[in-house]
Amino acid sequence: MASRGIKDRVAIIGMGCTKFGEHWDKGPEDLLVDAAYQAYESAGMQPEDVDAYWLGTMGSGVSGLTLSEPLKIQYKPVTRVENMCATGSEALRQACYAVASGAFDVAMAIGVEKLKDSGYSGLVMNGMPSDGTEGSMTAPASFSLLAPAYFKKYGLDPDKGKDVLTRIAWKNHKNGAKNPKAQFQKEVSLETIKNSPKIADPLGIMDCSGVSDGSAAAIVVRAEDAHKYCKNPIYMKALSFIAGPAEGPLSQDYDFTTFREVVATAKDAYAQAGITDPRKQISMAEVHDCFTPTELVLYEDLGFSPRGTAWQDVMDGFFDLEGTLPVNPDGGLKSFGHPIGASGLRMMYEMWLQMRGEAGPRQLKNPKVGLTHNLGGAPGRCVSFVSVVGSQLG
């Protein structure tokens, strides 16, 4: 029994991503068709060249028909997957395994979410019939649980802590301002972020990711076939996914300054990819910055910063676009927006652009190894995904 991974056995040879944001004039079908055709074109393929599809959406449709119907897919398998906010990454993981297994030559992973049609603020999930005892905490409130716990544990007074969170949002907006597909392409001042209206103290509206519509897609093939389709593919080094036992709300020994699921997925992914010092070996990362305290804690869980020091790295600019380890160069969930089912694939899209030198004004210098991290749920009760990708085999 072991998690062996499929290092260097699968490559991405084409990707597509719609602009994220308020697409009042587009439904999920418009977004899916747009992202899928971008991916076909990027890979130089026709729709009939793809053998099987994995569709990720949390609530913008059920079953494979959500994709096969608008794309008029000609009698091929489409699997709909859902893993909360990690849905897009889950679709990619399944497509990669299908190709690695030899079951299919060419597979597409595609994710979509249409959030702006609900008329509600924030994210809304449909509940199962229940006994009415489960709380109705909103997502920002759930993640805000991290802030007082982290501040207290590491001796940050609330104002200093707020400055740290503010700088994370500021950095992501700064990066997103250089991204033509981002929902918010605008730098925002530290003062504006810090004083934004409170949503879940100490989080203001500017500590929250953008509620957004969008779709992203990737086409994967076996690594040995990659050059048949593409001059500069990117290679999957590691894929790790964990659904935790949800012990945070049950166990007194969980202290709300970490995601155990993330620590475990990072460990698994680094073992698969052969990474021993992530702070040095990872060239760039796209992480799940749903709310600013999440990104702060993730730096430590992913091994980018030693415990209790991520806040200093934030203030030092370590994770800035010009920093040693740029995190969320595309603006992240904060600025690019967070259409749930698409987000994991959007993270991979930035790896694709950066490693191929196509990231425009935010292009990093020759990134070799990238990491994407995608999370669903809440602190103490979540699913986590980590991938490692590289521009070279080996």
Add this chain to the structure above:
Amino acid sequence: MAGIVSYGSYVPYRRLKRAAIAAVLGTPAGKGERAIASFDEDSVSMAVEAARDALKASPGDVQALIFATTTPPYAEKLSAAVIGAATQLPMEIRATDLTGSVRAGMSALLQGADAVSGGAKRALVAIGDSRLAAPEGKAEQTTGDGAVAFVIGSENVIAEIEATASLTREFLDSWRAQGEQFSHSWEERFTLTQAHSPLLGTVIKNVLEKAKVAPGDLAKVILDAPNARAADEIARALKIDPTKFSDSFALTIGQTGAAHAGLMLTAALPSAKPGDRILVATVADGADAILFRVTAANAGFKPVHSVGRMIESKGDVTYANYLKWREILPTEPPRRPDPDRPAGPPMMRSEKWKFGFIGSRCTNCGTPQLPPQLVCVKCHKRGFMEPYQFADRTAKIATYAIDRLAYSLNPPTVNVVIDFDGGGRFLCEMTDCEPDKVAIGDEVEMTFRRLFTADGVKNYFWKARPRR
């Protein structure tokens, strides 16, 4: 002889200053303050709090349960069943709701005594009221919210019932038609002079004659009448020393409907001496009187929360918030979906958890956990769980969140992760608190509340509150 074995009193945490009403409405400012059931409380949840205290002080052997209120949460559905489930009474009990008049509280005490005389080991009498009153009216000033509970039995009695008397008379005093929000009442001089005073005079005379007790032998008189002047008239007519009349809580709580006479009685009992005679009389659609004789066992009884402690433990509510809580002032709903109605089958499956706050404890590794688990969160073994009661345990805050986005009649919603003394962790709402004062390490205790109402279903569950 049947009598009171145990009791519990409940006064909600929030107070509305009468001057705060005046400041908004531009009316003359009344003195003092009144108790306000919070946005997540009703007559049933408050009665549960009082009943928990009464049963904690003297548990077991309850075979009859009587709930009384003029403000039942449901027009059809037994509230006593909720109280029985929340206090973990066995299924094998007789349970009744009494309503329709503020005299329902005294009727419940009398029926509890009858049940014990009729062979029930012990009866639980729980009375709660949260009456709505129209803005600017007198009732808005004079009423208050609260609850009281008694265990009635024939052994270890602290105050035995020596005699009772009842009168029933049809006259127009207070009334509220089906579907009406507020009660109406007839002009005071008529009801005072033609109904309340004569009825009280007669019922008190009758009960004293039955017991062959002279008015001068009474140690305490608890008189609950809509008009405070009734007490003066009774004192004069029966030559009772006015200092023997108990405080009616007019300045601190207000008149708590069906619960009021009982609440006053629980305030009088702690200082009563063996042999003391306490007369309780109420008037509404007739009159009821009960004459109690305090026994030696009273000295050994200690209430979990005294009325005095409940009065002192308080925080203000603004008049605007009070109006919103009662939905007297309609507000724009948040841009969030309405909460889903809780479903019948899962509620029945999890009755012990939802209503009794019973979690589980792993007998393999000893770890308490909630909600009840199938596989242990600590040792990961299956099949070792036993029921474990969390409702009466205290806990400390591990971390918290102030949710300004969630649906609530009283935003922001405070959520806390709490660690129970003795083990077990839970994430729940915190109530009766000031959001900006919540801190890691604060001590909390559990309280039974109504989380929300959806499609008419009252969703009762537990919340944390600062220790009272």
